[in-house]
Amino acid sequence: MDNQTLTLNVHRLISGLVAQGVRYFVVSPGSRSTPIALILAERVKESTTLQLYVDVDERSAAFFALGIAKTQQVPVVLLCTSGTAAAEYLPAIAEANLSHVPLVLLTTDRPLELTDIGAPQAIEQTDLYGKQVKKAWRLALQTPGPTNAAFVSFQSQRSVVAALTTPQGPVHLNLPLRKPLLPDLNVAPPQLKSLRVAPVKKELTTAELSRLKQELSGKRVLIIAGPEETQTYRTVLLTLSRQCHWPILADNLANLRGTNTVIAHYDLLLRLFPNLPTTLQPDVILRVGGTPVSARLVRWLAKQTLPVYLIGAQRQLADYSYATSEVIAADEATVLTQLAANLPQQASDYLVRWQQYERRLVASLPPVVELNEMTLIQQLDRSLPANSHLFISNSMPIRDVDDFYSGRQMRELVCNRGANGIDGVVSTAAGMATSPGQHYLLIGDLALFHDMNGLMMVRRYQLPLKIIVINNNGGGIFSFLPQAQAKAHFELLFGTPQNLDLKQVAALYQLSYQRVKTLAEFKQALADQVQFIEVLSNRRTNVEQHQALLRRLRSALQDD
Known part of the structure; x- marks a missing residue:
């Protein structure tokens, strides 16, 4: 043929x-x-x-x-x-x-x-x-x-x-395709008639903008920024927030933390006050981005009867809190720019109250002395270079990052929060590491086991990915869930220890390896650019440490 x-x-x-x-x-x-x-x-x-x-x-x-x-x-x-x-x-x-x-x-x-x-x-x-x-x-x-x-x-x-x-x-x-399948490599590509598609960015009409301006002016507006899917609206969102003194509850994947109008530790606050203190209650909520990592925030949203605006054409009413009262199906950057250009400066007292709670929470966190699954996040926040990329596995790592990552430097935090699975994490992070810059992966031992094949891409293409593995020998998140009460079958069905020798895993893919036991060792391993860092943890101890932290915070804020 x-x-x-x-x-x-x-x-x-x-x-x-x-x-x-x-x-x-x-x-x-x-x-x-x-x-x-x-x-x-x-x-x-x-x-x-x-x-x-x-x-x-x-x-x-x-x-x-x-x-x-x-x-x-x-x-x-x-x-x-x-x-x-x-x-x-x-x-x-x-x-x-x-x-x-x-x-x-x-x-x-x-x-x-x-x-x-x-x-x-x-x-x-x-x-x-x-x-x-x-x-x-x-x-x-x-x-x-x-x-x-x-x-x-x-x-x-x-x-x-x-x-x-x-x-x-x-x-x-x-x-x-039918056989024969071999093409003729001597044939030159034919000329192509290219197709041009002009980008369309929907904006608010004059009437829509006027109505929204009236709805927001003089109100206690709370912005909820979920995981970002595009990087186009960060700057203007922060501009609007500062101009109008509106606090932003920023998911760690919103990549906004570290600025003065952003509240990073709201999930910890909701653990202590599921309904929020009266002084923090908003009149209106603006939402951008995807579904927040914090299930407590979504549960709080579900109880709200106030106006909730969901901005963005991507989301298409993906809101399992059912709290949305109006969708603004337009380009986020365009809408936020319109609002920033038309809204005058607002009173700052509502933002100040949120900032006060944020400062008290941060001051009440225990000092970073011993290495555990919580302080590891805080040390990453202190050690990772500015503008680096951190890919975070689902399950416990993303939840701990959401609670304990403040954003001391501007970095890109990434996670697969569409289906929230722990499969494919290594391979996705390896894909991330094809771009310029410094790249890190935070993952648990079970998620690593699901996708060890992805390490071959790191090796084959010499990708600059540094991997931090929290090894608690199993599925750590289940120790926090009701399944932990099923003690007779817990380890078999939910703990699922794999007893991996991670040093051998690293050797198989020719990655430099170090097991760290202290914060000083962890900090040094990060500085030395070790490719595969193992951090040992114990699932039961981890639960106890999280519970002790909540008791400490509850005691510090008990008068509220």
Whole structure:
């Protein structure tokens, strides 16, 4: 068979993706994806702007791509062979869908005559990902003729546009291919008719702005900033907060902590006062960003009957507190800029009261003397360089960071808070570490075990990722949950100790290793740029230390 049609259409597919801004490709090699992988490798070799990563584990590859797209705010393309290889993408796709990360999934497939008829490495791949993707299409790369050629060129560009259109998310292109699969590498790429899509940023109308200004003026306004999905509105949000003296309850993933109008330790305050002191009660709430890490904050929100405005086109009423009274489905930066330009300075007494509580809470925290799961966070806050990136695992690490990270320096904190899983954490952090700068991963031993394959990408590409593993030999969060009362089966079903030898894990992937037992050792290991730091912890002791801290805080603030 003459493979010129296949070769030209693969070029059109790649050219279309590149024309719409794709620069990163993550490939998991296999037989059926041969023509695309080979031509892609040739195109990357001849380019100064394209980057190709190869990850033989599709599950890891998808999270690796997620890490690149999430932290660099760019679309990333994944390519795999047919069969269960494509199914391995699903966990990362679910995360990308919920956290609005633009991925383009290229799954090669057996042709129609080899589907559902007993052929090897063939599963039904049409609509494989269901509702987890925004769009799913099929391209016939071996169909000749100018109409199909134009369709491939157009649809490849359309797939990136769809991934980037608000709300952003993953899209799927399924590519059935017949043998022979080898392309002609001597064929030059055909010219592409590029598609231009003008960005649209919805803003408030004059009437809408006037109404909102009236609603907010002279009121005690509380801003709740959840995990950010774009980095476009930080500066103007802080400007509005300072100008109007509105406190911001900033999730650690909002990347706002460390400025004077930001309240960082609100979750600890809600542990002590689930309904908040009367002097801290707002008249109006403005929300930006995703769902907060703090479940206590969401529970408090659920009890509110006051106006709650949810700003942002991405969220689409994703509010399980059901507290939202109005959605402002417009670009956050645009709306906040409009408000800052039209609202006069407000009274500062409400902000001052929040700041007073924040200072008292911070002053009541125990001194950082012994190394444990709480003081580790405080030491990271003191030690990590400004502008570094910290990827945080779900489960206990993200909760402790939310409680004990103050933001002494401006850093980028990242976590997979779409589906909140502990799978794919290492691979996502490795994807993050492809960007310039200094990169760190905070993870527990069980999450590490779920995704040890991701360490191969750190080794293969010599990524500058420093890994801090809290080893409490199991699932530490369950010791805080009601399941801890099921003592007869707790270790078997919830504690799940794996008894990992982390020194051997580090050695397998050729990473420098150190186990630390004191804060001084931990601080020195960070300064020495040790690649794999193990911090031993005990699950039962950790619970007792958290409980003792709450007793200390309750005693310090008992008169309120």
